[in-house]
Amino acid sequence: MEYPGNLFVVSAPSGAGKSSLVKALLELDSQVFRSISHTTRSPRGQEKHGREYYFASRDDFERMIASNAFVEWANVHGNLYGTSKKAIEERLAKGTDIVLEIDYQGALQIKQSFPHAVLIFILPPSWEELRSRLENRGEDASDVIEKRLTNAKEEMAQVHKFDFVIINELFERALFDLKAVVHSQRLRYSAQKRVRSEIFSSLDIPVTLENS
Ligand SMILES: Nc1ncnc2c1ncn2[C@@H]1O[C@H](COP(=O)(O)OP(=O)(O)OP(=O)(O)O)[C@@H](O)[C@H]1O
Ligand SMILES: Nc1nc2c(ncn2[C@@H]2O[C@H](COP(=O)(O)O)[C@@H](O)[C@H]2O)c(=O)[nH]1
Numbered sequence: 001m002e003y004p005g006n007l008f009v010v011s012a013p014s015g016a017g018k019s020s021l022v023k024a025l026l027e028l029d030s031q032v033f034r035s036i037s038h039t040t041r042s043p044r045g046q047e048k049h050g051r052e053y054y055f056a057s058r059d060d061f062e063r064m065i066a067s068n069a070f071v072e073w074a075n076v077h078g079n080l081y082g083t084s085k086k087a088i089e090e091r092l093a094k095g096t097d098i099v100l101e102i103d104y105q106g107a108l109q110i111k112q113s114f115p116h117a118v119l120i121f122i123l124p125p126s127w128e129e130l131r132s133r134l135e136n137r138g139e140d141a142s143d144v145i146e147k148r149l150t151n152a153k154e155e156m157a158q159v160h161k162f163d164f165v166i167i168n169e170l171f172e173r174a175l176f177d178l179k180a181v182v183h184s185q186r187l188r189y190s191a192q193k194r195v196r197s198e199i200f201s202s203l204d205i206p207v208t209l210e211n212s
Helices: 018-028 058-066 085-093 104-113 127-137 142-156 171-199
Strands: 007-011 032-034 037-039 053-055 070-076 079-084 097-101 118-123 164-167
Touching: 007 018, 007 104, 007 171, 018 032, 018 097, 018 171, 037 058, 058 070, 058 079, 070 085, 070 104, 079 085, 079 104, 085 097, 097 104, 104 118, 118 171, 127 142, 164 171
Parallel strands: 007 097, 007 118, 032 097, 037 053, 118 164
Antiparallel strands: 037 079, 070 079
């Protein structure tokens, strides 16, 4: 299945700054839509149902798994998280670019279903900085922070499976890099479309669109 929209997947250990970077990207780029995941985790801080997440009970989430409603789902830090298949397929089909902010297990599942999804991994500049960002964010209890730091080791070991790695040390620099990845993917895909549909169509060159 070919989709006119681009699919970007941003993963990172908790606290590396992926939500902050994606939020800043969306403020600058109205063509990108952030998919809202379902989760069994409880809302934290100012989070609202339907804005940060769709908060679901474990039973409801399991019913969605059984009805094949997720394009990917995973157990992350002891809670279930998933991306609705319908929401992303409909948007990609309309040509909307989508960004998923999901963990590495979900990212690798997405690559199976959408081989040309662009996988981006955000790294913190150091272990100490990761801990300090989680502590300073002040939204998780200390046992939750310890669990997330323990899981971060396993997550970071997956970095080589991603297409791009961005180190989020200086925020503006990392945002520049993220914008560059999004922009270059758009250029690449639109160039393929032009070759196929306009410029060389009479030469009958076989060109396959990569967003399938
Ligand atoms: N480059 C940066 N320098 C300093 N602080 C940063 C930077 N980027 C993000 N932060 C801060 O680090 C904290 C964690 O960032 P954020 O919530 O975006 O992380 P996350 O990867 O989305 O975490 P989670 O997966 O737990 O949601 C926030 O308080 C954020 O303001
Ligand atoms: N596989 C998926 N992972 C997801 C999804 N939505 C969020 N996440 C990841 O979970 C952790 C924890 O998030 P938090 O909001 O509780 O801090 C983080 O790595 C997210 O990227 C999803 O739909 N699928």
